[in-house]
Amino acid sequence: MPSEEPGQELLLRELGRINSELATHRRLSAMTVHDLANPAQVIMGLSELLLDHPTLDPFVRSRVEQLHRSAVTMSALIADLSQGHALDDDTHHEVRRVDLVELVSSLVERQRVLAEAKDMRLLLLVEQPDQRGCWVDGDPVKLERVMGNLLGNAIKFSPPRSTVSIAVDRGFDNAKIAVRDQGPGISAEGRTRIFEVFHRESGTEQVPGLGLGLFITKQIVESHGGTIDVTSEPGQGSTFLVEIPLAADEPYADLA
Template sequence: MGGEHSPHVPERVPSDDDPADDLPDGLLVADRDGRVVVFNSAARRMTGIAASAALGRDFRDVLPLHDAEGRDWWKCLSPYEGLTIRTRHPERSLFLADGHELLVTAGYRRDAEGRVERFSVCLRDAAHRARQERDRADLVSTVAHELRSPLTSVKGFTATLLAKWTRFNDDQKRVMLETVNADADRVTRLITELLDVSRIEAGRLEMHRQVVDLAGEARKVIAGRVAAGDPEDRFRFEARGELPEMWLDPDKVDQILGNLVENAVRHGAGTVTIVVEPDAHKEGAAVTVRDEGEGIPPEAAQRVFRQFWRGPGGNRRGGTGLGLYIVKGLVEAHGGAITVRRGPEGGAEFRFTVPAGAPDYAS
């Protein structure tokens, strides 16, 4: 099927710092003779073909693709013999010999005479795309559901007040307006969380690092909960050892701690314990937030940090299900990591670590 190799064209040997390996999509590039000169790690992972079995060989032999009717796609496309005005081919669904479906696009680089100098093929996993589309549909459905309830309440109370203002006394009006205000806060909170999710997924989180007192931030979060009405004896704080100078984004640290404590209060029970200590494995800090509630089943531990995950009690305990997803994104934006396990008192124990950073990285 493929042509003879031209002996004067050197094979491309992949290296550890090959920039093509940084691409999330599979990439195959063939030279003017149709021989593969680039076959990145994503392409190797999707196809199961090793670099040694691809580089230097004819691309049609390396990557035999067929359409849904079983036709050889390369014979139908005829990349090197077709019209010289072609510059690219739109994405379409094609199949490997084992039936694995890929989404394939292709493009050309031509010389002054219109001959193909390089033929590039981009591969995407069709199953991954389908999962993404399902996730988007779930996102739209969940957001619509979360918005409907408070907006219905706001509409109902405002319509009632406008139509029957004189029939209510001041106390009744106050109760209805306080409900409207609380529902408006709920909508604002959801929109804020969705914007955070968007920034995390797009890699557009802006970090404004400065020296942060992690223990002080934890105490501030606890004080805020107590001021909002939680009993003071619900919380226990421990600071263990001396921390290095921590260069972090204070607003995001406050958001991380606030979400973890909120999660422990909302879904847990008993005492909520916050521990701040040096990271024993590398220079930095470790923060643990644990409760004494039902905990998280081991089989659910991998799903905790996904969008719209609900803890025990689900919708009955409120929340949008975005908090822990955002926490993970903010921790990782600091170069840290977060885990969850069963705590010593049976509840959930979240532990995150963040490196100390340095002034050089401060924005």
């Protein structure tokens, strides 16, 4: 049997090396997910125990409820990873009826601690004339991740003592969520690439991040049948607008 060509041997060795590295990365990822799951469960369990306390101070109870909800979200994301679902997976959804007003309001309250650390103000505006909520059919964990990414970016990139505004509006067909900051703004070229994977706007290298958040956000929004867009000018801040179809029995409800 003739010996393999030198080029084929080199290719086989390179494929073997790549497969070995991939196997190592998979093991490290599995170990990381496993190690993250335990503290998340501990936080969730302890917060549940505290919430069962009959004499818990109302202010403390509200903070523990926020902690518990964050732990639930973290546990769900870890569970997705452990089952092989990527964070930008747009096919795996646990669809439920979700009130976006409640989801956004809860997240804003939990993010206030980050804003207060920079002496910033979070302003929540809700437009729902009949106070019935703003209902969509979607994955609550992933929708919360969308808002967490947008609000987290607004706080991270805005200067101290500035204001971040979050507006929720129930239209006829779509729920609309706008997040406006007073940050450095985005260049014209940056706006065309802002949702690309690993994209970072020039001049933001000193701010922690990998350029994944907005890419993942866009994937999640579009997988829910929605859209996301940005308006911005350098030095004038940015506004991100998310639109998601209302639940099947919600459109034109104001006219019923």
